[in-house]
Amino acid sequence: MTDNKIIEDSSSSNNTTTTYTTTTTTTTTTNNITNNNDDIVDQSLDNLIDNNNNSYNINNIVKDRNYLFECIYINNDVREYKVRRKRGSVIYTFDYVLLVMLVICSLYHYHYSYQPFKSFSMLLLIVVIATRFFLKLMITQEESMVIMRELGVQLTRKYYLKFFNKVEFIDKTKIQSIVINEGISRYSVTFYMAFIVEGKSKMILAFEDLIPRINILLKVYRGTRSLIYGESEE
Secondary structure, eight states: OOEEEEEEEEETTTTEEEEEEEEEOSSOEEEEEEESSOOHHHHHHHTTOOTTOOEEEETTTSGGGTEEEEEEEEETTEEEEEEEEOTTTTOOHHHHHHHHHHHHHHHHHHHHTSOGGGOHHHHHHHHHHHHHHHHHHTSEEEEEEEEETTTEEEEEEEESSGGGOEEEEEEGGGEEEEEEEEEEETTEEEEEEEEEETTOSSOEESSSSSOOOHHHHHHHHHHHHHHHTOOOOO
């Protein structure tokens, strides 16, 4: 059974309307893209192809999501797509508030009691700050996908705490299909790219935590299929 969904995505910042059709089957997903205007985003992404083997950073596309996208053309048979967080994107206003409160409490208790570390409020603040710091070390810092025409796909996920780094390789002969699906995350619809792999009960996500926007994801999808299946990127 085939489920067809036609979705229209409008972006006010780029004055672009993108319409595509997603057809979901057990093995294939077809995406047809129609662009009414030639905007800066598409022009920048199309300029990624360079015969001199260089990398091109696209900052303006993912600025609002605190991500940086990078495409590296290693050679004609190997390509890398990389998504990473901007520096400081994991530090929030609440973290600064906690630090200010810690300084104020320490000065107050030191001035009046000379025993700041025996105060319950001080100990509570220290525990909260230490817990938040540890949790931030487990946040994904970078995700990358290396596509090798003759071998397959290597997925790498890097965390701020290097101990949790993960590397996974998908053999080309075991890739049954490459798809783009949609899922609901809280109050928004998220599009993600995944591999259907032989012997795996679940799909393997190309980008699990740092998911690019749909206009970037479609370029990654086309580039991956062009290397794995020899399809055109047009």
